[in-house]
Amino acid sequence: MSAFLEVKNLSVAFPTEDGIVQAVDSLSFSVEKGKTLGIVGESGSGKSVTSLAILGLQKGSKAQVSGEIWVDGNEIISSSESEVRKLRGKAMSMIFQDALAALHPYYTVGHQIAEAYLVHNKVSKKVAAARAVEMLDRVGIPEPHKRVNDYPHQFSGGMRQRAMIAMALSCNPSLLIADEPTTALDVTVQAQILELLRDLQKEFGTAIILITHDLGVVAEIADDILLMYAGKQIEFGTVRDVLQVPQHPYAWGLLTSIPRLTGDPNLALTAIQGAPPSLISVPSGCAFHPRCTYVENVGAACANIIPELLPVSEGKHHSVRCHMSANVREGIFANQVGPQL
Amino acid sequence: MTSVNNPILSVQGLTKHFPGGRDGFFGKRDVVQAVDGVNFEVAAGEALGLVGESGCGKSTTGRLITRLLEPTAGTVTFEGQDISHFSNSQMRPIRTQLQMIFQDPYASLNPRHTVGTIVSTPFKINKITPEGGVKRRVQEILEIVGLNPEHYNRYPHEFSGGQRQRIGIARALALRPKLIVADEPVSALDVSIQAQIINLMKDLQKDFGLTFVFIAHDLAVVRHFAQRVAVMYLGNIVEIADRDTLYATPKHPYTKALLSAVPEADPDAIGARERIRLTGDVPNPINPPSGCRFRTRCWKAAEICATQPPALLQIGKTQVACHFPE
Numbered sequence: 310m311s312a313f314l315e316v317k318n319l320s321v322a323f324p325t326e327d328g329i330v331q332a333v334d335s336l337s338f339s340v341e342k343g344k345t346l347g348i349v350g351e352s353g354s355g356k357s358v359t360s361l362a363i364l365g366l367q368k369g370s371k372a373q374v375s376g377e378i379w380v381d382g383n384e385i386i387s388s389s390e391s392e393v394r395k396l397r398g399k400a401m402s403m404i405f406q407d408a409l410a411a412l413h414p415y416y417t418v419g420h421q422i423a424e425a426y427l428v429h430n431k432v433s434k435k436v437a438a439a440r441a442v443e444m445l446d447r448v449g450i451p452e453p454h455k456r457v458n459d460y461p462h463q464f465s466g467g468m469r470q471r472a473m474i475a476m477a478l479s480c481n482p483s484l485l486i487a488d489e490p491t492t493a494l495d496v497t498v499q500a501q502i503l504e505l506l507r508d509l510q511k512e513f514g515t516a517i518i519l520i521t522h523d524l525g526v527v528a529e530i531a532d533d534i535l536l537m538y539a540g541k542q543i544e545f546g547t548v549r550d551v552l553q554v555p556q557h558p559y560a561w562g563l564l565t566s567i568p569r570l571t572g573d574p575n576l577a578l579t580a581i582q583g584a585p586p587s588l589i590s591v592p593s594g595c596a597f598h599p600r601c602t603y604v605e606n607v608g609a610a611c612a613n614i615i616p617e618l619l620p621v622s623e624g625k626h627h628s629v630r631c632h633m634s635a636n637v638r639e640g641i642f643a644n645q646v647g648p649q650l
Numbered sequence: 651m652t653s654v655n656n657p658i659l660s661v662q663g664l665t666k667h668f669p670g671g672r673d674g675f676f677g678k679r680d681v682v683q684a685v686d687g688v689n690f691e692v693a694a695g696e697a698l699g700l701v702g703e704s705g706c707g708k709s710t711t712g713r714l715i716t717r718l719l720e721p722t723a724g725t726v727t728f729e730g731q732d733i734s735h736f737s738n739s740q741m742r743p744i745r746t747q748l749q750m751i752f753q754d755p756y757a758s759l760n761p762r763h764t765v766g767t768i769v770s771t772p773f774k775i776n777k778i779t780p781e782g783g784v785k786r787r788v789q790e791i792l793e794i795v796g797l798n799p800e801h802y803n804r805y806p807h808e809f810s811g812g813q814r815q816r817i818g819i820a821r822a823l824a825l826r827p828k829l830i831v832a833d834e835p836v837s838a839l840d841v842s843i844q845a846q847i848i849n850l851m852k853d854l855q856k857d858f859g860l861t862f863v864f865i866a867h868d869l870a871v872v873r874h875f876a877q878r879v880a881v882m883y884l885g886n887i888v889e890i891a892d893r894d895t896l897y898a899t900p901k902h903p904y905t906k907a908l909l910s911a912v913p914e915a916d917p918d919a920i921g922a923r924e925r926i927r928l929t930g931d932v933p934n935p936i937n938p939p940s941g942c943r944f945r946t947r948c949w950k951a952a953e954i955c956a957t958q959p960p961a962l963l964q965i966g967k968t969q970v971a972c973h974f975p976e
Contacts, residue, residue: 351840352811465931466704495703495867497928500911504927522841525913529920549917566845568870570912571919574893577852578874580845584810650916 312339313516314363314401314484319376321358321367330588332358334540335376340533342483343510345517347531347548349524351585355540356520360486362386363518364403365393380484399429402477406489408469412461418445418472419457426479444475448505467498474505481513488520503530524567528552536560539586539596542618546627553650556621556629556638558601561646579649595632603641607632657691658829658861659715663724664688666710670936680936684710686885687724689962694828697855697862699876699893701869701908705932706882708865712831715863716750717741728829746776749822753834755814759806765792765817766802772824788824795820796850812843816850823854829861836871848875869912873897881905884935884943891968901970904944942973950974 321333333355340346348356361367365385367374378385381400385393402425405411413421422444423437430437438457445453448471461469470490477485487506491499507530510517519531527534527548534551536544536559544557555561562581568574583600586592592599598611610616610632621627621635631638665687670680685707692698700708713719715726717733725734733744752758759768769788773780780787789799795816806814815835822830832851836844852875854860866872872879873893880890881902889902900906907926914920928947933939939946945955954973962971 351842467931495932496869496911496913497703497907498931499913500925500927501929503913523913524841524915528915528917529913552915552917563841564915566842567915568845568848568868568874570870570873570897570909570914574873577849578845580849581842582846584812584843585840 313342313381314518315339315377315379316359316363317377317379319359319362319378320374321355321362322373324371324373325589328589331540331591332588333362336537336540336542338535338542338545340484340516340518342516343514344533345510345519345531347519347521347527347534348537349521349527349534350537351522353539353585353588354537355588356537357488359537360403360488360518360520363484363486364397364401365390368393395429398425398482399480400482401484401486402480402482403486403488404470404473404477404490406492408466408473408493409461411473412469414461417458417460418464422457422472422476422479425476429480440479441475444479445472447478447509448472448475449501450475466494467501470494470498470502471505474502474509478509478513478515482515484516484518486518486520489522490519491526492521492523499526506530524552524563539591540588541596541630543597543630544628545618546621546625550621550627554627554642555646556627556642557597557631558603558633559597561642562600562602565646565649595630603633606637606641654691654693654696656694657727658694658729659692659863660727661688661690661711661715661724662727664711664714664721664726665723666707666714666719667722683885683935683938685714686938688882688885688887690880690887690890692829692861692863694861695855695859696878697864697876699872699879700863700865700882701867701872701879702882703867703908703932705884705935707885707935708867708882709833711882712750712833712863712865716748716831717744718750742776746772746778746825747828749825749827749830751815751818751822751830751832751835754838755811755818756806756838758818759814761806764803764805765797765809768806768817769820769824772821776825778825788820791820791823794854795823796846810843811839812846815839815843815847819847819850819854823858826858827860829863831863831865833865834867835864837866837868844871851875869897869909881908884932884938886943886971887962888944888972889968889970890962895967899968899976901965901968901975902944902972903948903950903974903976906976942971 317337319333319336323330350356362374363378368390374386419441422441426437426440442453442457445457450456450471491502531548534548535542538559544560565579566581581600594612594614595616598604604611616630616632618628618630621629664685666685668682668684670682672679702708714721721734725732766788770784773784792799797816836847864875878892879896880887883904889905900909907928910926930947933946941957942955942960945951960971960973962969965975
């Protein structure tokens with residue numbers, strides 16, 4: 310067995326009154342222990358749906374899930390709900406964006422952390438309660454033995470996020486999915502939480518999937534980046550490759566459109582024209598072609614044929630889904646995009 | 651404090667205290683000191699950025715300027731008129747000059763009104779009939795903000811987030827105001843759309859000579875929009891300077907920490923930058939720390955910081971409120 314998590318050809322579709330929403334379309338990737346994969350995309354690109362599928366949280370809903378998801382040798386999609394439940398919380402767990410919504414307002418923080426521990430371990434309530442205090446201490450909450458009896462509303466935003474991380478890590482999971490874990494937080498607190506995640510990963514060797522729209526956050530913490538657009542993986546590579554020598558025109562657009570703290574602030578930002586497509590009517594061919602500035606370099610193929618995900622050069626880790634030839638992309642990047650980065 | 655030339659808006663000692671919870675049934679009411687003694691001026695045609703973390707009072711300041719809230723103390727002077735305690739009917743003519751763009755493009759548009767109704771309402775309220783009729787004028791404005799004028803009869807739900815924000819901007823622009831307060835206008839939008847809206851607002855500022863107060867938590871966004879930047883912390887302004895000075899040489903420890911905490915999408919920049927990690931959270935504005943409000947998280951804090959609130963003083967090109975500026 311190689312990677313701890315292996316996703317092969319994952320597709321998730323939702324039948325709706327208006328038609329089928331193809332939220333995720335034949336996605337494949339893997340994450341090793343101790344590594345962090347950043348899944349980046351805009352709203353509606355399918356990044357959260359992917360994470361829910363990995364945790365098997367679409368079972369019992371109308372979602373049509375196909376493909377294979379291997380977590381530590383267990384296939385999730387074909388497993389029953391009770392089998393997945395044994396893995397959830399123990400082998401893999403998740404932290405959500407909005408900690409106030411994810412924590413139960415009627416129970417103390419300590420109770421909620423202990424509950425997760427009790428489900429997966431045959432221990433007394435007392436041991437579980439002690440574990441809750443230990444975890445709160447581990448994520449840096451001051452006076453954990455007192456705060457363990459507080460309710461979520463008595464915690465600040467950053468502390469709630471820490472409590473949720475404590476809950477997710479209480480059973481030492483090998484895979485942690487963090488869905489926009491810092492989006493609701495202020496920058497100074499965001500920096501604290503990212504550092505905490507990094508430290509905990511070093512200590513426990515957890516594999517982390519970080520879902521975010523913020524390329525800055527990914528640069529801070531991830532090893533690999535998977536860039537999604539309209540449910541498809543359009544670029545994959547190491548953080549350095551994707552952020553420094555991006556290959557897909559969408560990646561170029563994203564990187565040149567974000568305001569930065571360096572460079573000339575008087576220059577207009579290079580915005581991507583148009584808006585992300587509706588997943589009910591994804592454009593034919595390359596889903597990005599209606600917004601792409603470089604369509605004329607290829608011609609009809611962009612609008613008609615879905616490009617394959619191919620390595621940038623022979624045997625490279627870095628792959629991209631674009632019809633332009635490697636030479637053409639290199640030329641455009643060197644002359645037009647690179648100077649703006 | 652130094653004054654800017656020809657200020658269109660001047661804020662002196664602006665304070666807003668909200669009543670909080672009670673301490674027991676007969677207890678005293680807590681007071682949330684959302685904004686406490688804020689001074690600044692905005693010159694005609696400039697864009698002032700107001701940055702800070704949640705709870706620092708930046709949105710409350712924006713609402714006080716537009717008089718959606720009444721200040722507890724202090725004055726708001728708009729074009730030489732003290733509007734701090736104007737009644738709604740007194741405010742009505744002022745509001746044609748003073749408009750607001752809101753953060754959430756989903757909540758700030760009435761779902762039961764068409765785009766045409768939304769953008770033409772300012773004309774109806776103020777009983778203004780522009781040349782060529784309201785409809786023609788509204789369609790012109792829709793075109794200016796990059797919307798299709800034929801969408802006049804559509805409802806907000808038919809538009810994407812970025813387009814809705816354009817509708818909000820069109821509504822604010824309808825009466826050709828002089829000052830627009832934009833409260834987090836891009837933070838609810840996707841990254842690729844943010845740049846479109848920033849560019850649009852920049853173009854509008856140039857074309858119509860608008861003055862902006864731009865409220866945001868994102869320092870990189872503010873850097874691309876504002877010419878002058880004020881940093882707020884817990885109801886106070888801790889530093890004001892022109893953009894280049896503030897970003898190149900932050901004087902207040904908080905500004906420095908805030909800048910160093912911004913994650914950058916460049917793997918090489920990460921190791922190269924000096925990192926300041928603030929510990930803890932922003933204190934509760936019901937019971938802010940004595941003296942300098944930042945002292946509980948500041949690595950430079952000394953005795954004087956706990957006893958004396960630092961005044962906003964001019965140091966070089968910057969105004970900074972700190973006993974030990976950089």
